[in-house]
Amino acid sequence: MTDRTLGLAHLSLIELTPPQLVEVAAGAGFEVVGVRARAVTAAESPFDLSIGSPLLQQTVERCADLGVSVQDVEFILLNGAVTQDDWLPMLDTAAALGAQSVTVAVDDPDRDRALGAITGVVADARDRSLTVTLEPISYNSLHSLPEAFDLAQHADCLILLDALHLLRFGATTDQVRRVAGRVGLVQVCDAPAQRPADKAALVAESRVERLAPGLGDADVTGLLQAVAPEVVVSVECPSAIGRRTRSAQQWAQYLYDTTVSAIKEAEEGHDD
Template identity: 45%
Template sequence: MPTATGRLLGVAQLSLLSAAPPRLVQLAADAGFDFVGVRVRPVTAAEVPFDVQPGSPMLVETLSRMADTGVGVRDIEFLLLDGTDQRDAWMRMFEAGQALGAESLTVACGDPDLARARDTLAQMAEDGQPYGISPGLEAISYQSVRSIPVADEIAVHAGCDLVVDTLHVGRFGATAAELSAAASRAPMVQLCDAPAERPATRDALVAESRSARLAPGEGGLDLLGVVAALEAGLATTPRAGTQLPVSLEVPNDEAVARLGEAGWLEHLHSCALRLLDQQATRAPSADPDAATAATPSETTAAARTR
């Protein structure tokens, strides 16, 4: 169910990578979510691939669960742009996404040649138009594109969207002004929490991102600050007044083992409701440039005073 203010809540596949799309849809519905994201292409060799290509039995079952529950699919994932020719891969992803009714395909940039990455993403955006799907470039703290301004510049060049993830925003340190400036290209925000202190190595950043995030409100990141900065940036756009949909992307292997799949999604939903319903009563900052989206040093300092 939406929040008290009507904000739509979803859950990303990475929050429960063990659940195939039909089961993810059912579990999301049971926990009260409005939509899901679906991983239509595995990221690592260890992942079980989910075949939701047109004509597959899993697609048929997923669509049936969606019809029964009213839970939709807003986004699909995940493609890491690496500088090679990946067009066949993203065209198959567009086919699966269109069949599911998705609007966005999440990508990240591991290509060190950012000029080439811009052109690749522009081609991808053009290819996605007949399918009604836009690539969404996510700035990731341990990849080549790891800041909101760089991701935004590439997105403008390519004519695509941005994916804003609160974990990575906190880890690379984005300001409220940067988030507001890019807000018109963010169709939703991915929400999770994490300890205030930034992991010290790239390997530790990767491990945290993939399997050790925290439920909203259980860490030290300024999640409401990120949401507020994005929505403040919509004030001068046609989307003024929009409450951005929120997708919970919170992989945590230990918590899933302890609570079970259904229990974990129920916990995420209740934590998100509790946090986001504070947004209506949170006073806006008089100076959005003065706030930051939880840079490691500032968040750690703030944590010591609490």
């Protein structure tokens, strides 16, 4: 066990509906979940979590029945074409789920336009008692920790740190420590040191080829030691190979156990 709040990110078991994700997470010992309210790729099944939808109501009821809460809803990709009409429905869904935060990623090379959009999302989120976490992603235009921190400061939002992307864009533990005061959520997994050859391979790794915490070369221990103990740790670890011999429930339990082990290792390192 650990005193940290542990969450299961939807991408770890993206084939599950949100109510099914809640059930599996509860069975494995997770306290919170991250919900993918919008399909990101054609391979994903879209979930109708719009206000008034049966699936939204079922998810809320399952959370209440099992004592699991929704930590984060993902994600809004600001690419220069997304407008308030696109993000408001997701914010409304997040509020209805009782989520704490909504994840925003940026794939827009125009910094001023991106900052304007982030600021707009932050204002609308605040109206719904939601926090925005800005996630730098290795294959998007926003793919560095210093730049994410700069945008987050200007937009007055928080940052989401994903262990895989930190490894892939070469963030250091010192950089993590410098931005730790703005970290609102940490996502853990692992990966080999060797960087995929191109963007397509980076995307594939991110979506279906991650390793459980402790099985690769990412500095998961350093990441956990650098952020405050009250920051929620969510395991985001989709793996086609890992799922070959494990059911959804078995995979969730495996991720819970490996994440707890990683946290214990980080805490023991602090004691040293």
